[in-house]
Amino acid sequence: MSRNFATEIKSPKFKDPSLFCKSAFINNEWVNAKSGETYSVIDPATENEIGKVPEMNVEDIREAIKAAKSAFKEWANLTAKNRHDFLLALHSQILENQNDLATILTLENGKSYNESLGEIRYGATFVEWFAQESRRVYGDVIPSPFKNHKIIVEKQPIGVVGLITPWNFPSAMITRKVSAALAAGCTVVIKPAPETPYSALALAELAVRSGFPKGVINVVTTDKHIKEVGLELCTNLDVKKISFTGSSAVGKLLMEQSSSTLKNISLELGGNAPFIIFDDADIDSAVEGAIACKFRAMGQACIAANRIYVQSSIYAEFASRLADKVSGFQVGNGFDPKTTHGPLINQRAVNKVTRHVEDAVAKGAEILIGGTKHTGNFFYPTVLTNMTKEMVITSEETFGPIAALYKFETEDEVMKLANDSPYGLAGYFYSRDIGRCWRVANALEVGMVGVNTGIIHNCEAPFGGGSDIFINIKESGLGREGSKYGIDDFIDLKYVSMGGL
Numbered sequence: 384m385s386r387n388f389a390t391e392i393k394s395p396k397f398k399d400p401s402l403f404c405k406s407a408f409i410n411n412e413w414v415n416a417k418s419g420e421t422y423s424v425i426d427p428a429t430e431n432e433i434g435k436v437p438e439m440n441v442e443d444i445r446e447a448i449k450a451a452k453s454a455f456k457e458w459a460n461l462t463a464k465n466r467h468d469f470l471l472a473l474h475s476q477i478l479e480n481q482n483d484l485a486t487i488l489t490l491e492n493g494k495s496y497n498e499s500l501g502e503i504r505y506g507a508t509f510v511e512w513f514a515q516e517s518r519r520v521y522g523d524v525i526p527s528p529f530k531n532h533k534i535i536v537e538k539q540p541i542g543v544v545g546l547i548t549p550w551n552f553p554s555a556m557i558t559r560k561v562s563a564a565l566a567a568g569c570t571v572v573i574k575p576a577p578e579t580p581y582s583a584l585a586l587a588e589l590a591v592r593s594g595f596p597k598g599v600i601n602v603v604t605t606d607k608h609i610k611e612v613g614l615e616l617c618t619n620l621d622v623k624k625i626s627f628t629g630s631s632a633v634g635k636l637l638m639e640q641s642s643s644t645l646k647n648i649s650l651e652l653g654g655n656a657p658f659i660i661f662d663d664a665d666i667d668s669a670v671e672g673a674i675a676c677k678f679r680a681m682g683q684a685c686i687a688a689n690r691i692y693v694q695s696s697i698y699a700e701f702a703s704r705l706a707d708k709v710s711g712f713q714v715g716n717g718f719d720p721k722t723t724h725g726p727l728i729n730q731r732a733v734n735k736v737t738r739h740v741e742d743a744v745a746k747g748a749e750i751l752i753g754g755t756k757h758t759g760n761f762f763y764p765t766v767l768t769n770m771t772k773e774m775v776i777t778s779e780e781t782f783g784p785i786a787a788l789y790k791f792e793t794e795d796e797v798m799k800l801a802n803d804s805p806y807g808l809a810g811y812f813y814s815r816d817i818g819r820c821w822r823v824a825n826a827l828e829v830g831m832v833g834v835n836t837g838i839i840h841n842c843e844a845p846f847g848g849g850s851d852i853f854i855n856i857k858e859s860g861l862g863r864e865g866s867k868y869g870i871d872d873f874i875d876l877k878y879v880s881m882g883g884l
């Protein structure tokens with residue numbers, strides 16, 4: 384594994400420095416916190432300050448909600464084609480400015496510049512997709528049981544939506560929500576993660592350039608006041624929906640807080656994905672899939688493989704081929720063109736990953752490669768063998784670059800292990816037996832299944848957590864994002880009973 388942790392590597396110069404916005408965005412105006420307070424945003428690679436943004440509180444978020452409420456009627460009453468045009472303009476802006484957006488993303492999140500570019504393009508696909516979907520929000524005419532009577536179902540936007548997003552995909556997790564909400568006719572107040580506000584603010588600047596009316600999109604930045612600001616979003620009567628992506632613990636809290644106003648809520652939460660390789664699999668392809676699935680964003684992805692189950696007859700070979708591939712990674716500053724994998728987001732993440740490795744090793748796991756931290760927020764991508772279910776990684780989402788390999792003997796055994804988790808976001812397996820493919824895809828208790836692939840994310844497919852065999856929702860969330868289903872999360876049905884015809 385090559386390493387280059389040089390902190391002196393400079394970020395590329397912005398083509399358009401005005402995209403690096405350092406104020407919050409309310410009612411199409413760049414604003415400071417009413418208190419005048421700011422907080423520092425840190426580059427995870429160098430641990431230097433990138434800049435400051437407003438430290439907003441409840442008073443500020445109320446302003447943003449007020450602006451979104453004032454804008455709602457006009458935005459909702461536009462034609463679908465109008466909203467489509469605004470979103471397509473934003474899509475073009477994102478693509479035109481993708482290099483600067485990727486620079487901002489690498490600065491605040493640390494991922495390699497190429498990965499950042501990939502995220503910006505991925506995020507843009509949602510804007511284009513939902514621009515098109517906005518024109519397909521069809522109602523229904525239902526055959527009536529009465530004469531001279533019609534049953535009509537109309538689809539209406541829910542209203543002002545509070546969007547709370549994480550730092551691991553600071554751009555795409557916003558576009559996936561915002562574009563669906565705006566397409567449906569909702570207006571939004573975005574609270575990005577405190578670690579990564581600049582990607583959100585750059586998108587707001589591009590929305591201005593795309594001509595979005597004032598109040599339709601608002602971005603409120605905060606670090607110290609997250610809890611109060613979150614509570615306000617959940618309890619303010621003018622907010623009609625919360626759409627959240629983040630940990631299951633915070634998702635549960637937001638749901639509880641939202642109950643007093645009976646808010647509609649969508650939750651994209653944590654995962655603990657099983658990744659199974661059966662002995663009839665194409666091993667090369669399974670290794671490629673595991674690399675993509677496990678080490679994307681340094682493992683800081685909700686759909687990352689957390690438990691890799693390998694059938695015993697191919698275990699040793701798979702482990703050694705995987706470790707060999709990992710040895711080719713170049714870990715370092717995301718702006719170094721040679722870097723394939725950047726730092727973790729912060730020391731909390733480094734500590735969690737360290738704890739997981741130490742726990743596994745203490746209970747008998749073996750480190751094939753990596754296993755230790757370096758300076759700052761850097762951690763060596765790791766392959767662990769001899770994993771057992773008593774180890775913490777089995778039950779906790781690691782959210783880091785640890786490939787944990789478990790050995791299994793039979794399909795029955797591995798299905799029990801794979802489903803033995805409160806999470807149900809994604810699951811993957813490799814097999815060339817068609818019967819097994821149907822059987823296992825059906826039996827995995829998750830919302831998304833990768834069969835002979837480690838990559839499942841795209842704007843066309845429904846993203847979200849699933850249920851167990853008894854159809855109890857597991858703890859990975861509620862609702863779906865992306866796809867033809869994603870817009871439904873922002874729509875309310877109105878039934879009109881039309882008599883006397």
Ligand SMILES: NC(=O)c1ccc[n+]([C@@H]2O[C@H](COP(=O)([O-])OP(=O)(O)OC[C@H]3O[C@@H](n4cnc5c(N)ncnc54)[C@H](O)[C@@H]3O)[C@@H](O)[C@H]2O)c1
Nearest residue numbers: 548549550575576610613628629630633651652653654685
């Ligand atoms: N299912 C998905 O689509 C998806 C996508 C990305 C990340 N995730 C999950 O997110 C988690 C990692 O992200 P994280 O560590 O930033 O999660 P987190 O839950 O700590 O934070 C997510 C967001 O919630 C905010 N937040 C935290 N406490 C809050 C509160 N009391 N009130 C209101 N907002 C609050 C944070 O500021 C951030 O904006 C992982 O569990 C990962 O699996 C899920």
Ligand SMILES: O=CCCC(=O)O
Nearest residue numbers: 551683684685686840
């Ligand atoms: O963290 C979750 C990843 C989200 C995605 O793959 O779209």
